[in-house]
Amino acid sequence: MNQNPGTSLTGIQNFRSPKSFSRKQVVIERKHRKHTLSLYVANKPGVLIRIALVFARRGYNIDSLVVSEGKDPDFSTMNIVASGDEKVLDQILNQLNKLVDVVTAHDRTEDDIIQHELAMFKIRCSGDNRMQVLQLAHALNCEITDITETTVIFQASGTSEKLDSLESVLDPYNIIELVRTGKVLMAKGEELTSF
């Protein structure tokens, strides 16, 4: 995945080109702990850059980032998945909290909260393996959202881990495009996710 912090904003859409999608990289990443962060921020221009700069300065890669307007439109909720060293992350959180436009920033990695993500896979399958691919999709509870003579698009949702394994299972087939939305979070029960 994107190893260059300077261009880490391509991680916003969590885009992986087919070329960079190799098993070896997945293994390296697993060794790098992934952290799930929840932020509540002012809904203003420039906020995203200020936040991204804090990560970039410490060489921390943003793997995925989801921003949406909060219930109060003056604020946004941000869910960031980022991987790297624990101690550096602590400092990043402190520095995020220091930004005037950031109301709260928490590490939610260890917490028992609801996590969800959606992924779409475009697979080239004409001829022989077409039936096999469609059966697999069915068995894996993927929704088929588009189908042409030569391609199929699957859609799946669930925890990011579930989507990771789906990715590995589909890897031997000819995935020509893959899009993931990034993780969204919500605390269970009365607890508020960002506080």
Place this chain on the structure above:
Amino acid sequence: MSKLKSGAEAIVDVIAQQGVEYIFGLPGGAAIPIFDALVDSPVKLILTRHEQGATHMADGYARATGKPAVVLVTSGPGATNTITGILTAQMDSIPMVVITGQQTTWNLGLDAFQEADVSGISYPVVKHSYLIKNPHDIPRIVREAFYICQTGRPGPVLIDVPKDISSAMIEPNYDEEFHLPGYSIPHEIDKDDLMAAATLIEKAKQPVLLVGHGAVISGAEKAVTYLAEKMHIPVSNTLLGKGCFPESHPLSLGMLGMHGTAYANKAVDAADLVVSIGSRWDDRIVGNIEKFCVNAKKIHIDIDPSEFNKTVTMDVTVLGDAKAVVEALTAVMQPGNTKDWLRQVERWKKAFPLKYKKTGRLVAQHVLDEFRRQVQDEGIFTTDVGQHQMWAAQYCLTEKRFHWITSGGAGTMGFGFPAAIGAQLAHPDKPVIAVVGDGGFQMTLCELSTAVISRLPIKILIINNNFLGMVRQWQSLFYGNRLSGVDLEGNPDFVKLAEAYGAKGLRIRRAADVKRVVSAALAYNDGPIVIDAMVSKEDNVFPMIPAGASMGEMILEPPKVAMEKPVGST
């Protein structure tokens, strides 16, 4: 209903309401409306010759008063010229509001004339920044900027103001409440943390207090002095911590770190407890993290939690304003027994004093020592960056807050002289001495005009070694004396240069002239005076702990053998 005013008038109104005396700046198309509003304002404009100078003047004013200072410049290059000064202020936590003119809102992002994404450029070097898009937000945003820049850990705030916004007519509301839900300042001191710190301090046999800029900013002088005296603990200060604890006090160890006193470094190295009061354990102090104070417990008192455990791992951290925390701490503690420790520290002080020779060739230390002797505690010393800065830190003992002004975190050459202009404006009756190198002075010397026009009696002491001395020192110690890019051949005649600007100039060539010239310089108060001290060209600053090295590797005098290149830090 209040009467209609332009956005620019509203900006200037808020600045005046904040009690600001001076604005430092230089105009241009996008800032003309704001300069126009200044014509009818009680706030005085100091026209600088370069925008960088404006930021350092504001910075010097802020450091000499503790009050926020204001810079006003135009868009594009005017704004980008302030970035070095903003970085300097950000690194050293200086309250400053920088107002930049901007192209019209409809031209933003279109590469229109002198349009630049100034708020975007500023993000990594400010405490906060604004781009005003709605003229009705002006009074609130400018008030927010003043609030943010001077509360908590201070820092620069930039406000980018498009020309149509400053020209728009509004009904300003100067009392509108503002909400900053993402901005909080710690108020309550955590009792458990406080007690944990108190226990460590009471138990310590060999404690040292390490006072930094945070202690100066918070006005903790009395609190720290009381703590040190009650608990009998020696005190060392960082370069920016000068002025919190009197350096002539018997418990003072002076400055520690790369060019600190040998006894301060030895004491910190041998300590069983180091208590940082508003110092951020910077790499100029810590050197080699693995070998830094391995046997000492460490306490960190700071208002900025992002400084805790950033570099060095702490045993106890106490979040809060330095003064409040130190007062609370002192109140709950009983003195321990540090007699043996103080005796040891005394022995180090006697064995490893700072020293230089007053005879023979002229040396920087001699001139600085003489200036300090003649102005006593009342002189405000500002410095540039380099060898002269370190010698000034060593020899110009600081007794009081606001009397020592230097660029620490950023180490910005060109800072010293404009900062002295700000300091002299803040304190017209105090002697202000700008200690500068022949290199750094040339970066902002155009501000001589600014000083001459305001007839500011600044003493500009050039420690003239004809070299970029500090870099030459590193090349000579660590790079086999292969000098590269450090010879300042082509320097002007600084005395004639001063005269060309309408200032006075004096020269010191010999050690025997020091006393006489210094007193002549101090007696001249009709405007700025340049003292060109032609010092020994190849002197080095000692003691020195090479970058990234440990206290054990401190060198006290020129080494006989070639040294290894520093690793781990610049």
